[in-house]
Amino acid sequence: MATKWTIGGDAADPQKLARFWAAALGYVIEPGFDEPDMAGIIDPDDVGPAICFGRVPEPKTSKNRLHIDIRVAGPGERDAASAERMRTKAAALMELGATQVREDFYGPELGHIVMLDPEGNEFCVG
Known part of the structure; x- marks a missing residue:
């Protein structure tokens, strides 16, 4: 049996990224995981991994090493x-x-x- 896993990402605005990626992937905002410094999205069919975004102070400075x-x-x-x-x-x-x-x-x-x-x-x- 495969292990459940989550993708985590840094963000300047976690809620904005969560809304974008939820719309892009057909996901929904994760209930109870929507705070000022963190937001998560989940597959409503519970097939794909959850994705969470946490606020960080520094801006993005280089190419992603991993992407969707x-x-x-x-x-x-x-x-x-x-x-x-x-x-x-x-x-x-x-x-x-x-x-x-x-x-x-x-x-x-x-x-x-x-x-x-x-x-x-x-x-x-x-």
């Missing part, structure tokens, strides 16, 4: 339909406060889209 990939392209080869799903998701995330950095290609097809969350943390939509 949002997978919407689907299995198998990349094609026009998978590119459309990735671009649609990226557009929705930009409306939530994300920034698109670039599109990376696998040969002629879109492989993934590199983005930044509202606090500048890198993630990909693939």
